[in-house]
Amino acid sequence: MRWILLMLLTATACAGATPARPGASDSSSASSSDWSPTQPPQLDDGWPVADASDKGIDASILQKMASDLADHDYVQLRSMLLVRNGALVFELYDRPSRARELQDLRSTTKSVTGLLVAEAAARGHLDLDAPILPHLSSDPASFSAAWQATTWRQLLTMRSGLACDDHDPASPGHEDRMYRSRDFSGDWVKFWLAVPREQPAGQDGRYCTGNAVALGRALASAVGEPVDAWAARVLFEPLGITSARWAEYAGGEGIDTGGHLRLRPRDLARIGQLVLEGGSWQGTTVLDPGAVAVAVTADSTVDGSDYGLLWWVSAFDTADGRTLRVWETRGNGGQHVFVLPELELVAVFTGGAYNHPDAALPYVLMARHVLPALGVAVTAPPANG
Structure with missing residues (x-):
């Protein structure tokens, strides 16, 4: 090119x-x-x-x-x-x-997801430090105590504790394994829930796309509407973004909040400007300032870099x-x-x-x-x- x-x-x-x-x-x-x-x-x-x-x-x-x-x-x-x-x-x-x-944003999608989850917390739909499993399984009691204690924040900061590291091709939870798996009828969240635990949640940060995908499923449960509808209502429409396309998985049953959101370059710049202005766009509050602040505050270390909420x-x-x-x-x-x-x-x-x-x-x-x-x-x- x-x-x-x-x-x-x-x-x-x-x-x-x-x-x-x-x-x-x-x-x-x-x-x-x-x-x-x-x-x-x-x-x-x-x-x-x-x-x-x-x-x-x-x-x-x-x-x-x-x-x-x-x-x-x-x-x-x-x-x-x-x-x-x-x-x-x-x-x-x-x-x-x-x-x-519309440009394929790949993992820049994760940062959009981080804002959407932080805003849901600011509006009272969820508690970042509460267990996330009830929003991912109809039978959370069937999971281990470690799983039942895993929180939203631990996924947002890449500290799920699972054997999932996208930078290690041998990792059981590697994103390519998730994408290509024929198990669980192509349901990536079910694949991710079956990944073995490597350490207690909240310890080392390991970059895992499955965490972000699971957050999307849980977010939809917490806010009571599909992720794309929530994103349009609380973020895209207030910013004047009229063309956004999310990727899907499991035959359209799931929305990929870990990658492949598509936006135009000028619209992606709106999100950057929104973060710069602490949740405001041209004088109008779009996201809670506290939600934006917590998203860009270091809470973990991933691949040698400080990391906030995605x-x-x-x-x-x-x-x-x-x-x-x-x-x-x-x-x-x-x-x-x-x-x-x-x-x-x-x-x-x-x-x-x-x-x-x-x-x-x-x-x-x-x-x-x-x-x-x-x-x-x-x-x-x-x-x-």
């Missing part, structure tokens, strides 16, 4: 064609002087836009970055958006239609001795949301570098280009970045 600046798309289009704009059809008319990546177009989608230079960003650094990306055929980045001080200031896609397409909690170390907090989502292939509260910055990336080292490119772009464009020199990216 070749990175193509949208304003330069005439080079790859047929003679006489004009550049495409984000959100417009490929055949829409626009002059190459109408806009640039550092001044996104104003669309009828509720997003304020601004010139990057008007938000304290050195636009020339971002323009140089975009040009460098265009010179490399191997780059598997599909979209990159930056929001500063509540306005969209940078927008780049590998092809014009990508702006309108959110990664990391930091960039700067040359002048500061530590810039980062609330982060991570999805296979390069699906990321970075929220940097001290800089009032949200960065969104989607990509196609599945199971490939190039998936780490967003960290490189943040450290070498985005943060320097804000006058921040970085000495170290987030752990495991």
Whole structure:
């Protein structure tokens, strides 16, 4: 795949064609002087836009970055958006239609699930420190005492205690085993409930997609409606997100809250901005501020990184001795949301570098280009970045 600046798309289009704009059809008319990546177009989608230079960003650094990306055929980045001080200031896609397409968020889905569960707790539908099993089984008494004591929070922080580690192919609860299992009629939660226990819940953090899938099943039970309906009512619709697609399993009986939610890049940026603003969107409270705060507060350690409620909690170390907090989502292939509260910055990336080292490119772009464009020199990216 070749990175193509949208304003330069005439080079790859047929003679006489004009550049495409984000959100417009490929055949829409626009002059190459109408806009640039550092001044996104104003669309009828509720997003304020601004010139990057008007938000304290050195636009020339971002323009140089975009040009460098265009010179490399191997780059598997599909979209990159930056929001500063509540306005969209940078927008780049590998092809014009990508702006309108629903992107597979992979495990960034988990962070959306974390917000949905935290909000349900804030509204009194559940207690994060209460046992979760009654919402997963009609016969919780048939499970071990350790199982009966396992809480919502322990799943949200990847401390279920099960022999489930997605980074260990031999792990009994590995996500690929769950996806491919023909047992339990394809019901992933039943598969997960049968995974052997490795240690008491609440101890070591091990990254397990099954935890997030089970949380979705339990959430639907707690709130009394399907997860997709709950998400639409409490999160997507208040944010103005009208196109969201959840993946399903067990013949449509279950909703995959561990991966594969699809959103448009601009809509994913709304979620990042919502978290930055503590649950508000353009002055309106959408999620309880406490729910957002607990989701992005470190409560566990997973793969060497601090971890909240299905959110990664990391930091960039700067040359002048500061530590810039980062609330982060991570999805296979390069699906990321970075929220940097001290800089009032949200960065969104989607990509196609599945199971490939190039998936780490967003960290490189943040450290070498985005943060320097804000006058921040970085000495170290987030752990495991």
